[in-house]
Amino acid sequence: MQEIKKIVIIGPESTGKSTLSKTLAEHYQTLWCPEYAREYLLQNGTNYSAADLLTIAKGQLELEDVYTRKVQEENKCSVLFVDTDMYVMKVWSEYVFGTCDFFILDTIIKRKYDGYLLCNIDLPWVKDELREYPDEKPRQELFSIYKDLLINQPVPWSLISGTNAERTTAAIEATNQFLQLSK
Structure with missing residues (x-):
């Protein structure tokens, strides 16, 4: 099986990750x-608990594994883009509940990625049925938390800002660099 390079897209809600x-x-x-x-959350409602976040974290990991296998089986380009990882679960858990399950923390140490793209909060916040933090202060706080996490870990990362077109260009440039570094 070919090795799949994984690039994670993270950041606060409504920053264009998906x-x-x-x-x-x-x-x-x-x-x-x-x-x-x-x-x-669409299936179970938005009134969630810390235990729900652990369920979501495990579901995210299973989904990532499914997509990793799909990329391997379909002989696609050997890159998988991952919308959300355990850093997001850690931030979400700590920000909402003031704690984080050890399963999430242990998984952060064990799972390896080839690069992170941190989406800036310079896009306008867009309301949908799941988003919780429309105000600027929590968006800035959450962005700072993500940035601090990335600064203090060893995987290369890049800040992605600007319009959707500018973000795409910057993300492609960063991804190309990540792929060169991980060869």
Whole structure:
């Protein structure tokens, strides 16, 4: 089986992560792993607990594994774009509940990725049935938390800002660099 390079797209809600994941997958003619939490919350409601976040985290990992196998089986480009990882689960858990399950923390250490794309909060917040933080202060707080996490871990990362077109260009450039570094 070919080794799959994984690029994670993270950041606060409504920063274009899913749009960027889809665009990058199209550009590289591969797949992207969607965010499991959206499906879960749409089915189970938005009144969630810390235990629900653990269920969501495990669902995200299973979904990522499914998409990794699909990329391998379909002989796509050996890259998978991942919309959300355990860093997102950690931030979400700690921000909402003030704690994070050890399963999530242990998985952060064990799972390996080849690059992170951090989506900036410079896009306008767009309301949908799942989003919780329309105000600027929590968006800035969450963005700072993500940035601090990435600064203090060893995997290369890049800040993605600007219009959707500018984000796509910057993300492609960063992804190409990540793929060169991981050879």
